[in-house]
Amino acid sequence: MKAFYGDLRLGILGGGQLGRMLIQQAINYNVTVKVLDPDREAPCRKLCDEFVVGSLSDYETVYNFGKKVDLLTIEIEKVNVDALEQLEREGVLVYPQPRVIRLIQDKGLQKQFFKENDIPTAEFQIISSPAELKNASIPFPYIQKLRRDGYDGKGVYKVVDESSLAKAFTEPSLIERWVDFEKEIAVIVARNESGEIKTFPMVEMEFNPEANLVEFLIAPSTLPHTVQQEAEEVAKNIASKLKIVGLLAVEMFLDKHGRILVNELAPRPHNSGHQTIEGNVVSQFEQHLRAIFDQPLGETDCLNNAIMINLLGEAGHEGPAVYKGIEKALKCPGVYIHLYGKALTKPFRKMGHVTIVDSDREKAIEKARYVQEILKVVS
Amino acid sequence: MKAFYGDLRLGILGGGQLGRMLIQQAINYNVTVKVLDPDREAPCRKLCDEFVVGSLSDYETVYNFGKKVDLLTIEIEKVNVDALEQLEREGVLVYPQPRVIRLIQDKGLQKQFFKENDIPTAEFQIISSPAELKNASIPFPYIQKLRRDGYDGKGVYKVVDESSLAKAFTEPSLIERWVDFEKEIAVIVARNESGEIKTFPMVEMEFNPEANLVEFLIAPSTLPHTVQQEAEEVAKNIASKLKIVGLLAVEMFLDKHGRILVNELAPRPHNSGHQTIEGNVVSQFEQHLRAIFDQPLGETDCLNNAIMINLLGEAGHEGPAVYKGIEKALKCPGVYIHLYGKALTKPFRKMGHVTIVDSDREKAIEKARYVQEILKVVS
Numbered sequence: 001m002k003a004f005y006g007d008l009r010l011g012i013l014g015g016g017q018l019g020r021m022l023i024q025q026a027i028n029y030n031v032t033v034k035v036l037d038p039d040r041e042a043p044c045r046k047l048c049d050e051f052v053v054g055s056l057s058d059y060e061t062v063y064n065f066g067k068k069v070d071l072l073t074i075e076i077e078k079v080n081v082d083a084l085e086q087l088e089r090e091g092v093l094v095y096p097q098p099r100v101i102r103l104i105q106d107k108g109l110q111k112q113f114f115k116e117n118d119i120p121t122a123e124f125q126i127i128s129s130p131a132e133l134k135n136a137s138i139p140f141p142y143i144q145k146l147r148r149d150g151y152d153g154k155g156v157y158k159v160v161d162e163s164s165l166a167k168a169f170t171e172p173s174l175i176e177r178w179v180d181f182e183k184e185i186a187v188i189v190a191r192n193e194s195g196e197i198k199t200f201p202m203v204e205m206e207f208n209p210e211a212n213l214v215e216f217l218i219a220p221s222t223l224p225h226t227v228q229q230e231a232e233e234v235a236k237n238i239a240s241k242l243k244i245v246g247l248l249a250v251e252m253f254l255d256k257h258g259r260i261l262v263n264e265l266a267p268r269p270h271n272s273g274h275q276t277i278e279g280n281v282v283s284q285f286e287q288h289l290r291a292i293f294d295q296p297l298g299e300t301d302c303l304n305n306a307i308m309i310n311l312l313g314e315a316g317h318e319g320p321a322v323y324k325g326i327e328k329a330l331k332c333p334g335v336y337i338h339l340y341g342k343a344l345t346k347p348f349r350k351m352g353h354v355t356i357v358d359s360d361r362e363k364a365i366e367k368a369r370y371v372q373e374i375l376k377v378v379s
Numbered sequence: 380m381k382a383f384y385g386d387l388r389l390g391i392l393g394g395g396q397l398g399r400m401l402i403q404q405a406i407n408y409n410v411t412v413k414v415l416d417p418d419r420e421a422p423c424r425k426l427c428d429e430f431v432v433g434s435l436s437d438y439e440t441v442y443n444f445g446k447k448v449d450l451l452t453i454e455i456e457k458v459n460v461d462a463l464e465q466l467e468r469e470g471v472l473v474y475p476q477p478r479v480i481r482l483i484q485d486k487g488l489q490k491q492f493f494k495e496n497d498i499p500t501a502e503f504q505i506i507s508s509p510a511e512l513k514n515a516s517i518p519f520p521y522i523q524k525l526r527r528d529g530y531d532g533k534g535v536y537k538v539v540d541e542s543s544l545a546k547a548f549t550e551p552s553l554i555e556r557w558v559d560f561e562k563e564i565a566v567i568v569a570r571n572e573s574g575e576i577k578t579f580p581m582v583e584m585e586f587n588p589e590a591n592l593v594e595f596l597i598a599p600s601t602l603p604h605t606v607q608q609e610a611e612e613v614a615k616n617i618a619s620k621l622k623i624v625g626l627l628a629v630e631m632f633l634d635k636h637g638r639i640l641v642n643e644l645a646p647r648p649h650n651s652g653h654q655t656i657e658g659n660v661v662s663q664f665e666q667h668l669r670a671i672f673d674q675p676l677g678e679t680d681c682l683n684n685a686i687m688i689n690l691l692g693e694a695g696h697e698g699p700a701v702y703k704g705i706e707k708a709l710k711c712p713g714v715y716i717h718l719y720g721k722a723l724t725k726p727f728r729k730m731g732h733v734t735i736v737d738s739d740r741e742k743a744i745e746k747a748r749y750v751q752e753i754l755k756v757v758s
Contacts, residue, residue: 024406027399027426030702030718047406049425281713281736290709299712303682323409330669333678334660339409357660 008293009034011069013056015042017340017350018075018269021277023047025285029293036065043341059083066092073246073292074268077101078149095193095245095292096267103242104265108147108174114262117241119234121262122253123177130170138177147172179261181253185221186272187235188249190287193294197239198287199232200280200300203272210315210348216368217308219275222361223254231260238265247288249273271310271350278336278355279306305361307368311337311352311377313345319379321345323352328374332367334358337375351377387672388413390448392435394421396719396729397454397648400656402426404664408672415444422720438462445471452625452671453647456480457528474572474624474671475646482621483644487526487553493641496620498613500641501632502556509549517556526551558640560632564600565651566614567628569666572673576618577666578611579659579679582651589694589727595747596687598654601740602633610639617644626667628652650689650729657715657734658685684740686747690716690731690756692724698758700724702731707753711746713737716754730756 008031012019015037023033023044033048040053050068054061056076062083066072071093072084084098103109114121127133127144136142140162146155146169159168159175184205191197204223206216221228235250242248249270251263273284282290282298290297313321320343329335334357342351354371358364387410391398394416402412402423412427419432429447433440435455441462445451450472451463463477482488493500506512506523515521519541525534525548538547538554563584570576583602585595600607614629621627628649630642652663661669661677669676692700699722708714713736721730733750737743 020406024403027403027720028715028717030720046428047426295706296710298709327674330677331675336407338407341406341409 008032008071009069011036011066011072012044012048012075013062013065013072013079014075015039015044015048015051016075017043017338017352019044020047020340021274021338022073022075022269022285022288025283026289029289034065034069036062041343046341056080063087066094071095071292073288074101077105077267081105093292096248097243097245100242100244100267104267106147107145107150107264108172110265111174111176113241117237119238119241119262120260122179124174127173127175130165130168133165133168133173133175136175138175141178143176143178144168144173145176147174179253179255181255181261182258183223183254184251184263185223185227185231185254185260186249186251186270187231188247188270188273188276188284188287189232189235189239190247190284190291190297191239191244192291192297193245196297197236198297198300199235200273200276200284200287201302202228202231203275205272216372217272217275218361218365219279219306219308220302227254227258227260234260234262238262245294246291247273247284271353272308274338274353275306275308275355276300277338278357279304304357304359305364307356307364309354309356309368309372309375310350311339311354311375313347313349313351314376314378315347317377317379318346319344321351322378324376324378325371325374329354329371332356332371334364335367335371345377345379387411387450388448390415390445390451391423391427392441392444392451392453392458393455394418394423394427394430395454396422396717396731398423399426399719400653400717401452401454401648401664401667404662405668408668413444413448415441420722425720435459442466445473450474450671452667453480456484456646460484472671475627476622476624479621479623479646483646485526486524486529486643487551489644490553490555492620496616498617498620498641499639501558503553506552506554509544509547512544512547512552512554515554517554520557522555522557523547523552524555526553558632558634560634560640561637562602562633563630563642564602564606564610564633564639565628565630565649566610567626567649567652567655567663567666568611568614568618569626569663569670569676570618570623571670571676572624574622575676576615577676577679578614579652579655579663579666580681581607581610582654584651595751596651596654597740597744598658598685598687599681606633606637606639613639613641617641624673625670626652626663650732651687653717653732654685654687654734655679656717657736658683683736683738684743686735686743688733688735688747688751688754689729690718690733690754692726692728692730693755693757694726696756696758697725698723700730701757703755703757704750704753708733708750711735711750713743714746714750724756724758 010031015035020043034050035044035048036052056079062080066087081102141160144157188200201220203219249266253261277283336355339352356368389410394414399422413429414423414427415431435458441459445466460481520539523536567579580599582598628645632640656662715734718731735747
């Protein structure tokens with residue numbers, strides 16, 4: 001592939017913040033970037049050589065977009081895979097591969113893949129109908145997840161007892177034994193076409209229970225080295241079994257017994273890797289580019305303690321975004337603000353993120369809590 | 380000023396690599412960016428909200444461009460200052476201030492400013508005519524510099540003896556006592572509107588004598604702490620006397636007697652600060668944005684040893700650029716490639732730069748030499 005030689009046309013399906021940060025990094029490599037997104041106000045709209053407004057799930061739209069590029073990648077997995085498979089047959093490079101996206105789009109297939117490949121995951125059952133749900137073999141409480149199109153906490157429902165069943169999803173789903181976890185952890189792994197595989201050091205996450213979003217992420221982890229090693233091995237194993245080209249984010253639970261259970265996969269740059277921009281030798285975005293360009297993967301060591309906070313739209317505010325507290329936040333050393341260029345805020349919308357870096361872990365946490373307190377997106 | 384609040388229109392005069400890297404950083408701050416450059420193929424052309432093709436020295440062009448923005452900055456100092464002064468009078472924020480650009484555009488005024496403010500600099504004489512040059516009071520050898528429009532080694536001539544005078548410039552110039560220097564050093568300093576001033580740690584430079592361009596830059600310096608401190612004080616002093624808002628690059632000589640002599644100023648991001656992108660807490664581009672947005676300046680500490688190499692067009696090659704050795708370079712840990720998106724290469728054209736980071740200084744230098752050897756821009 002002739003990356004870097006000026007003529008490579010990279011297509012990105014999705015024009016959100018992940019695409020935006022990917023472009024920010026791709027600027028270093030002289031790539032011609034085209035972006036497809038249904039929202040004409042998407043964060044990438046002004047940063048690419050060509051911005052196409054169109055549906056990511058429409059076969060014709062995705063196919064026609066893909067025909068104009070040499071290499072196609074994604075920043076969201078809800079895309080028309082039939083079109084991608086056709087493009088692949090016609091010689092367009094599609095990374096991650098359409099078969100990987102197809103598998104990951106369907107949480108049922110994902111779970112079956114885990115089972116078939118001895119990848120540790122919570123016990124589950126595929127549910128095709130409300131009748132099946134009634135006779136489920138997994139005891140209460142359990143989690144019901146839509147097989148398709150769930151994201152950021154949507155499409156997930158906790159079934160506590162018989163009475164919760166009335167509100168359960170009726171679409172194809174899976175149910176999963178409730179994991180009383182100690183920690184949510186994640187490992188981002190990259191694999192290039194030549195088969196080289198590298199993981200980023202494991203990170204620990206803290207969720208905002210109200211928004212059900214990653215809100216606070218800490219790297220490197222201080223959990224026992226054996227846990228980190230195991231998590232990284234699990235991630236490498238999945239990347240290797242999938243033969244994915246590109247990044248794979250592996251979200252996991254560490255349960256109260258110290259067991260690692262894989263929760264979900266994302267075949268692309270991920271919210272749990274934003275702190276790598278300032279915190280690691282190479283960022284997840286650089287690594288994704290290297291992987292899909294079939295270049296040597298970069299070193300992933302942590303340079304420092306880095307904490308990532310999602311900057312979410314404040315509850316009760318909807319409309320043109322106003323950012324409060326930027327000046328105060330920038331006064332703290334080691335605070336890096338990333339705004340996503342979204343004109344409108346709404347409750348819990350990801351409007352940006354902040355990375356806080358400090359050689360002293362406790363200080364980093366303290367600063368992060370301070371920044372979280374003062375920095376607000378209102379309308 | 381309402382930076383970050385979505386509506387700030389930032390204008391950049393010049394669309395080259397400095398503007399490109401400034402935009403790359405400005406992406407984090409939701410700024411609307413407009414760029415003016417005479418070259419329709421300039422590196423910034425695809426990365427801004429509006430790219431205007433036009434002359435930077437034409438009053439009307441610069442004025443009309445400036446009327447469409449809230450805040451105007453530069454990435455090259457050869458711009459029409461009359462237009463900037465008019466814009467300033469009409470309420471457009473222009474940083475650096477037109478009076479600072481006017482002073483720095485003229486090497487004669489620069490030198491007089493140094494003299495009037497007790498800033499150490501090589502002895503000089505302003506030359507208005509060839510006759511004055513013949514009767515110069517500075518002994519051979521000396522350096523003749525055009526007062527205006529010299530850059531990257533152009534507009535500079537070494538007068539060795541009487542016989543060199545035949546080829547001397549006839550335009551307004553200055554002559555400067557030859558400095559038999561030990562090292563070329565540079566300090567980048569930033570000042571925001573509130574008057575906060577911060578320097579980046581001093582860097583050492585190595586020039587390519589053939590191209591007369593910075594080719595190899597090392598940070599942090601290992602020169603005695605007192606030298607570094609003095610150089611940083613000199614830079615702060617100049618920024619303070621100029622009351623500049625924005626970045627100021629101060630290039631200096633360290634002579635054989637350990638004296639610091641200021642050579643030249645640049646009121647903008649500078650080639651001698653590219654290594655700050657990966658090597659320092661904040662980069663020069665982030666710092667310039669903070670300064671002109673009147674935000675708190677960032678910490679500038681070096682995170683590591685960082686070496687910057689300019690990626691120059693290979694001698695004897697002119698035409699569409701081909702980058703050789705990228706894959707080999709990316710195999711080295713801590714190597715960061717920045718290509719500038721220029722389609723055509725020519726001898727010694729700045730096509731990109733590479734930063735090499737390593738906690739071991741000797742290893743960093745070794746890697747830098749290796750990268751310099753294998754990475755070539757040919758046609």
